[in-house]
Amino acid sequence: MNSKHETTNVSDSNSITKQTDEAATTVIEMHDCSISFGGIHAVQNASLSLKKGEVVALLGHNGAGKSTFIKLLSGAYKRDTGVIKVRGEEATINNPRDAKSYGIETIYQTLALADNVDTAANLYLGRELRTVWGTLDDVAMEAKAREVMGRLNPRFQRFKEPVKALSGGQRQSVAIARAILFDAQILIMDEPTAALGPQETAQVGELIKQLKKDGISIFLISHDIEDVFELADSVAVMKNGQMVGTAPVSDVTRDDVLGMIILGKCPPGAVRGPGAIDTELA
Ligand SMILES: Nc1ncnc2c1ncn2[C@@H]1O[C@H](COP(=O)(O)OP(=O)(O)O)[C@@H](O)[C@H]1O
Ligand SMILES: [Mg+2]
16 A cells, blocks of 8 residues: 555646545544653554544543643643644643643643633633723733633622632633633543532533633543443544544444553444454454
8 A cells, every 4th residue: 555656646726625625624634643651661652533513532541641641732742753633733832821822721630720710800811901091900800700601600690709619610611711711622631520429520521512612622532431321422442552443433332442442442433543452352
């Protein structure tokens, strides 16, 4: 197989049209990304892509390499090898600032909120709006906070309280609203519901559905297979730092996904990754 050379046989205009179509819907492509820590291959030749308005769930056991892989996209770690494309163009992502410049924002489990101040102050932390007199424009910040939060979480009313008084689900919406205010087009959520009860988990699910409606693309790292089947369009499973496979959720069953996680066995409905075991062994 030598597809690179074969493309010279295809008419130029055709290949250009195809490329433009793909670039319009695929917002992130990660190709063969690797990183090692002192000889340990935390992530090895992992590839994954994300389309506009799509939720891709990343699953796998603890230590499988999910957080590390996604940190190559958020710029928290610099990859040793691999190519990352954003909207079809090769991207330079060497630190979190680079990632943000491409509209990639990460919601960390810790949320990184300033506990003692209110929602508006958290949304504008470090980039406060000011009046023409140079004083803080609290009115404008609260108005914008109400607008963004109203879209994400219409029932939220606790604008005057410090965020430490809010529930876990509400805090999650504040962190997401902040990313949206930063013009996030691509959100990375690493186990957003790990510390939440069932009701709050459901609330975060509603947030994700709302973000998806707004055309935001999401990488969702999750442990909860039910959540994944409810919220995600596609699943990707990692094991021992490698990608086992990826599949649209409609093409795999829960048991298929469990087999991917536990055994590294890639089902027929999925695209095999380098981490999939030979099916004869399964
Ligand atoms: N900063 C680091 N230094 C050394 N090893 C690390 C570091 N970050 C992650 N690892 C290792 O990489 C592997 C993958 O970890 P991680 O990405 O956190 O897994 P997951 O998120 O799937 O639970 C683990 O073996 C972990 O110990
Ligand atoms: Mg993790």
